[in-house]
Amino acid sequence: DAGVTQSPTHLIKTRGQQVTLRCSPKSGHDTVSWYQQALGQGPQFIFQYYEEEERQRGNFPDRFSGHQFPNYSSELNVNALLLGDSALYLCASSLSEDGGAFFGQGTRLTVV
Amino acid sequence: AQSVSQHNHHVILSEAASLELGCNYSYGGTVNLFWYVQYPGQHLQLLLKYFSGDPLVKGIKGFEAEFIKSKFSFNLRKPSVQWSDTAEYFCAVNALDNAGNMLTFGGGTRLMVKP
Numbered sequence: 001d002a003g004v005t006q007s008p009t010h011l012i013k014t015r016g017q018q019v020t021l022r023c024s025p026k027s028g029h030d031t032v033s034w035y036q037q038a039l040g041q042g043p044q045f046i047f048q049y050y051e052e053e054e055r056q057r058g059n060f061p062d063r064f065s066g067h068q069f070p071n072y073s074s075e076l077n078v079n080a081l082l083l084g085d086s087a088l089y090l091c092a093s094s095l096s097e098d099g100g101a102f103f104g105q106g107t108r109l110t111v112v
Numbered sequence: 113a114q115s116v117s118q119h120n121h122h123v124i125l126s127e128a129a130s131l132e133l134g135c136n137y138s139y140g141g142t143v144n145l146f147w148y149v150q151y152p153g154q155h156l157q158l159l160l161k162y163f164s165g166d167p168l169v170k171g172i173k174g175f176e177a178e179f180i181k182s183k184f185s186f187n188l189r190k191p192s193v194q195w196s197d198t199a200e201y202f203c204a205v206n207a208l209d210n211a212g213n214m215l216t217f218g219g220g221t222r223l224m225v226k227p
Contacts, residue, residue, distance in 0.1 A: 003155075004155075031212075031213070033213075033214060033215070035215075035217075040220075041219055041220070042116075042118075042202050042204075042217035042218050042219045042220050043156075043202070043215070043217045044217070045214045045215065045216065048212045048213070048214055050212065055212040056212035056214045058214065090155075090156065092156075092215075094213060096213075100146065100158055100161050101158075101213070101215060102158070103148075103155050103156035103157075104155060105154075105155045106155065
């Protein structure tokens with residue numbers, strides 16, 4: 001049973017570019033959340049998707065957007081990249097009624 | 113909005129020493145509480161969780177945590193640490209009044225266990 005898988009594992013982008021990160025949830029999970037983890041800090045909640053709709057959103061600008069597909073997989077899009085967007089982006093999946101989340105390995109994004 | 117504080121940023125212990133990592137949250141409503149661990153080079157893994165019932169929760173690898181509602185605390189403990197417990201530990205809270213189950217994390221505690 002595969003856990004949460006994310007792609008790519010590493011990515012280098014130039015300031016101003018756009019990036020798309022992908023996540024496949026753990027089998028049977030219907031809810032996907034995205035977190036940003038800066039170096040030396042705890043993960044910060046970006047948003048959560050359930051039934052292909054954004055259900056909750058953290059304190060992130062509109063440059064951060066997402067999507068959930070009918071098979072529950074999800075994408076995180078970031079437009080107009082800033083140097084400060086460099087971080088580890090984590091995807092977590094869970095059942096909608098369960099607060100416990102399973103995390104993927106993350107995508108390390110470096111903006112230069 | 114809820115917030116989580118972990119008071120110890122770095123902890124260094126010798127093997128067999130006892131461990132207690134502090135976690136306090138600020139939120140007036142009902143919460144679910146979690147401890148996650150991140151071993152070097154690995155993904156975040158759930159150590160234990162508290163939803164309701166017995167405030168003393170046992171998790172994997174001999175870890176336990178106690179929810180003290182009056183103190184808004186959820187401290188993590190282990191009676192005797194091993195070198196393999198070297199990792200970063202994160203406390204997290206989910207406020208049940210909100211739609212969805214977003215997690216708010218503390219800043220983490222980096223534990224180093226000396227052999």
